[in-house]
Every structure is written in C-alpha cells, then in structure tokens.
Amino acid sequence: MGIKLKTAVATSLVGVLGLTACGGADTAGGKGEVIDLVAYSTPQIAFQKIETLFKKTDEGKGVTFKESYGPSGDQSRAVESGQKADFVNFSLESDVTRLVDAKKVDADWKTATGHDGIVADSVVVLVVRKGNPKKIEGWDDLIKPGVGIVSPNPASSGGARWNTLAAWGHVIANGGTEAEAKDYLTQYFKNAVSLPGSARDALTSFTSGNGDVLVSYENEAILARQKGEDVDYIVPDQTLLIETPAAVTTSGGQAAKDFTKFLFTEPAQAEFLKSGYRPVVDGVTGDVEGANDPSDPFPTPKTLLTIAKDFGGWDAAKKKFFDEENGIVTLIQIATGTSE
Structure with a gap:
C-alpha cells in the first residue's frame, strides 16, 4: 500500500x-x-x-x-x-x-x-482501538493488508528502537530466519502510516485518529487509559523487556x-x-488503574526477550540494526521511504 x-x-x-x-x-x-x-x-x-x-x-x-x-x-x-x-x-x-x-x-x-x-522497566505492547475492530492479536496481524501502524521513528526515538527489535525478535523467537525477519520488517514499515519523533508524539498521533495499531510501551498504553482514551492493548506472546x-x-x-x-x-x-512502569525493586506491588487487570497489572509474556540475551547488548544491536549507513533497520527504512 x-x-x-x-x-x-x-x-x-x-x-x-x-x-x-x-x-x-x-x-x-x-x-x-x-x-x-x-x-x-x-x-x-x-x-x-x-x-x-x-x-x-x-x-x-x-x-x-x-x-x-x-x-x-x-x-x-x-x-x-x-x-x-x-x-x-x-x-x-x-x-x-x-x-x-x-x-x-x-x-x-x-x-x-x-x-x-x-x-x-516496561514491555512492548500493541495498542488498538476500543473493541479491537481489526482483530489484532499479535505481531503477524500488523503486516496484513489494510492495517495502519503508528510507531515513533527509530531515527530519533529510543522507544521506536525497542519496538522495532521486538518486531524482529518475534520472528526469530518463532524459529524464523534473519531473512524472514527482514521481510517482516519491510512489510511492517510499508504499513506505517505515522512515524512521529517520540513515543509520546506517537501516542498523540494514534489517539488523534491515525492508524489501527500503535506499537508502544506498556506504560504508555496504561497512561492513555488512565486519561480516558478509548483504547485497548495486547501484550504479545513474544515481546521485549524495555529497560x-x-x-x-x-x-x-x-x-x-x-x-x-x-x-x-x-x-x-x-x-x-x-504510572504503568514495572518496578525494578522487589516487593513494590499494587493495583494499577488503566491496566488490563488492575490487580495483576504486569503479566509475564510467554517469551520475554532481552537486549542482553537476544541481541548481544545495545552496542551490538545499535551497530547491527541502526548504524546510520549499514544498519538493517536503516536500510529497510530507506528502501520503504520511511527514514524521515
């Protein structure tokens, strides 16, 4: 499209x-x-x-x-x-x-x-319109025809880099090859209808009516619901721990x-x-307004990827995926016309 x-x-x-x-x-x-x-x-x-x-x-x-x-x-x-x-x-x-x-x-x-x-901490989630009219349940649904993706731009936003690596990682976690992960990300960016500069701008874009799904932090989804926004969110089976x-x-x-x-x-x-963040100190618990289950706000995903374990740390991930000349994501964005 x-x-x-x-x-x-x-x-x-x-x-x-x-x-x-x-x-x-x-x-x-x-x-x-x-x-x-x-x-x-x-x-x-x-x-x-x-x-x-x-x-x-x-x-x-x-x-x-x-x-x-x-x-x-x-x-x-x-x-x-x-x-x-x-x-x-x-x-x-x-x-x-x-x-x-x-x-x-x-x-x-x-x-x-x-x-x-x-x-x-947080995790990458998929934010959808109330009632989930596009029936989005996981990553594979994002690249279907007619699904418009909103996410911040990896060129400026750290949140976008977490999102993009989570999207890539779900392919590998399901036994896919790097070639298949590249194909997935290519279609992912082809389906992008809004790539603002920051995670907060992406949330604003989505709640203003752009797109069908917002790829975002779990805490941003919870914040949106706390503010009365008419959205739902899904914690995918495979997602990435945001630190x-x-x-x-x-x-x-x-x-x-x-x-x-x-x-x-x-x-x-x-x-x-x-505010929807996962605490890093043991023993800090409580209800979280806006979570899918306020009394159990932070479910454990089936597969929780981490930068250290699955991507070799941020130095390696930055070079492989986001290098300004040869990064995998950089080249995909250039090819799909989504680099700016």
Missing part, C-alpha cells in the same frame, strides 16, 4: 520543556539546589510525583527541578552538545554511553546508580545524587508503578 507519513502535532508534554516543577524553592530546609533533569518523552508524570515526594525528605528540602522531555536520542545529543543536565533518564543505554564517551557521565554510572542503572537507564552527569551535585538514590526507594518505585 502507499506510504503516507503523518507527523503528530507535538503536545505541551513533549519537546524541550524548560519547566520548574513542583513549586518554587523553599531554601529554608536545604541548599536551594536546582536539578536540571533531562529525560525521554514518557516519564514526566511519574517524575513530577516523585519530585514532590523527594522534596519532603531531608535530602530534598529546598531542591527544585528544571525539566526537559523529548525523544531519547535527541535529548542525549542535546546534552552532548551542551544542554545543561544534572540527571538524565533515557530509553536506551546507548544514549547514556554517548555521554560517557563525551565525558559528561562517568564510566561507572551503572554501579554508581545501582540496579545496573535501570530505574524502571530505561538513569545517571547523574559529571556536573550533577549532591542533590542529583540524592535524587537518583531516592528513585530506588519503595515510595518512588510505587509512583513508577502507578
């Missing part, structure tokens, strides 16, 4: 936002430090709630935040180019290692942060380090959970 890419209008939640969150400074109880927080597009609501909790702690008294949200790769490149950041949270490890190479994040960021630097890394930059002060440590406490992880 013909390819018609529709870029969603960016909402006020996305883009580079210079926001001072959670009220004005209260310097009476602390140092009055400002944390410049730079993150990918989706965790804004969770962070603002966590910031409020942090400011009630001894370490957080008097601390204020300036926030910037946008596509993960764009945010990482902005920090590399000089955008001020004390704390970063991206959707890909490679967006952090870019800053390690630029001497803006210490090489030991994983051990310094704890939990291998991963602050929250979102966080780090303090070399310019980050004690407040940024304290905030990062706070992210792994039960109260902070509970806020990630309420």
Whole structure:
C-alpha cells in the first residue's frame, strides 16, 4: 500500500520543556539546589510525583527541578552538545554511553546508580482501538493488508528502537530466519502510516485518529487509559523487556545524587508503578488503574526477550540494526521511504 507519513502535532508534554516543577524553592530546609533533569518523552508524570515526594525528605528540602522531555536520542545529543543536565533518564543505554564517551557521565554510572542503572522497566505492547475492530492479536496481524501502524521513528526515538527489535525478535523467537525477519520488517514499515519523533508524539498521533495499531510501551498504553482514551492493548506472546537507564552527569551535585538514590526507594518505585512502569525493586506491588487487570497489572509474556540475551547488548544491536549507513533497520527504512 502507499506510504503516507503523518507527523503528530507535538503536545505541551513533549519537546524541550524548560519547566520548574513542583513549586518554587523553599531554601529554608536545604541548599536551594536546582536539578536540571533531562529525560525521554514518557516519564514526566511519574517524575513530577516523585519530585514532590523527594522534596519532603531531608535530602530534598529546598531542591527544585528544571525539566526537559523529548525523544531519547535527541535529548542525549542535546546534552552532548551542551544542554545543561544534572540527571538524565533515557530509553536506551546507548544514549547514556554517548555521554560517557563525551565525558559528561562517568564510566561507572551503572554501579554508581545501582540496579545496573535501570530505574524502571516496561514491555512492548500493541495498542488498538476500543473493541479491537481489526482483530489484532499479535505481531503477524500488523503486516496484513489494510492495517495502519503508528510507531515513533527509530531515527530519533529510543522507544521506536525497542519496538522495532521486538518486531524482529518475534520472528526469530518463532524459529524464523534473519531473512524472514527482514521481510517482516519491510512489510511492517510499508504499513506505517505515522512515524512521529517520540513515543509520546506517537501516542498523540494514534489517539488523534491515525492508524489501527500503535506499537508502544506498556506504560504508555496504561497512561492513555488512565486519561480516558478509548483504547485497548495486547501484550504479545513474544515481546521485549524495555529497560530505561538513569545517571547523574559529571556536573550533577549532591542533590542529583540524592535524587537518583531516592528513585530506588519503595515510595518512588510505587509512583513508577502507578504510572504503568514495572518496578525494578522487589516487593513494590499494587493495583494499577488503566491496566488490563488492575490487580495483576504486569503479566509475564510467554517469551520475554532481552537486549542482553537476544541481541548481544545495545552496542551490538545499535551497530547491527541502526548504524546510520549499514544498519538493517536503516536500510529497510530507506528502501520503504520511511527514514524521515
């Protein structure tokens, strides 16, 4: 079918936002430090709630935040180019290692942060219209004639790279060859009707009426339902574990380090959970509004792929799939006219 890419209008939640969150400074109880927080597009609501909790702690008294949200790769490149950041949270490890190479994040960021630097998890899901009119149950349904796919663009969005690798991985997990996986991705991109710059823009595009299925984070699907959007979502039998890394930059002060440590406490992880993220701290549970089953919000997929086990880590995956000249996905996007 013909390819018609529709870029969603960016909402006020996305883009580079210079926001001072959670009220004005209260310097009476602390140092009055400002944390410049730079993150990918989706965790804004969770962070603002966590910031409020942090400011009630001894370490957080008097601390204020300036926030910037946008596509993960764009945010990482902005920090590399000089955008001020004390704390970063991206959707890909490679967006952090870019800053390690630029001497803006210490090489030991994983051990310094704890939990291998991963602050929250999710999985790739398929978001459909209420009632699932196209009867989409899994990956193979996405490449049927007449099915319009919405997903962020791998050229700018970390979320899109998770999505694309999940799509590829389902073929391999079912015993397919790499040639068959390439064929699948080619049809996948041919069916793309909207490839916005970020995961949040992709959600906006879909809820504005574009496409039949949105390939997205589980937490984005849950957030959409929390906001009253008329959508359903499916956790495919084969999907990919999304791990979102966080780090303090070399310019980050004690407040940024304290905030990062706070992210792994039960109260902070509970806020990630309420926003639809899978906690990385054991024992953090609870009902999640908007989940398919609020009392059991995070089902275990039949096959849960991981970047480390199934793709050799992000360095190898980035080179094989997303290299700007020879990456498999890059070449498929060029061939299908979906690279921009």
